[in-house]
Amino acid sequence: MAANYSISDLARELDITTRAIRFYEEQGMLAPERRGQERIYTAKDKVTLKLILRGKRIGFSLAECKELIELYDPAGGNRKQLETFMDKISERRAQLEQQLLDIQQMQLELDTAEERCLAALEQTQA
Known part of the structure; x- marks a missing residue:
């Protein structure tokens, strides 16, 4: 028999709110x-x-999560889903690398601003 879950069961197991x-x-x-x-949620809903x-x-x-989930096709070997996932991973990695450079x-x-402030403070004490 397949596992079924109530909304509170899933919330508790996945540590999210109902x-x-x-x-x-x-x-x-x-x-x-x-x-x-x-x-009544199924094991597929839990996944x-x-x-x-x-x-x-x-x-x-x-929206990206939904797109990836909708691409799931066990009969087709999930190739399209995996290729799309890889594209999204590459995009996300590029975004993070840009954010890191920005930081x-x-x-x-x-x-630079701190050094200028410290220098200005030193001059006011002189």
């Missing part, structure tokens, strides 16, 4: 079975949530 899970459902990323007001959370941790937008430049500018 509101976050409902949000992903509203975005069309999850489609749990309904029994009255109760949501989808894990992928969303992993994507968010590495800086992917929700390093800002640190140099701060160092």
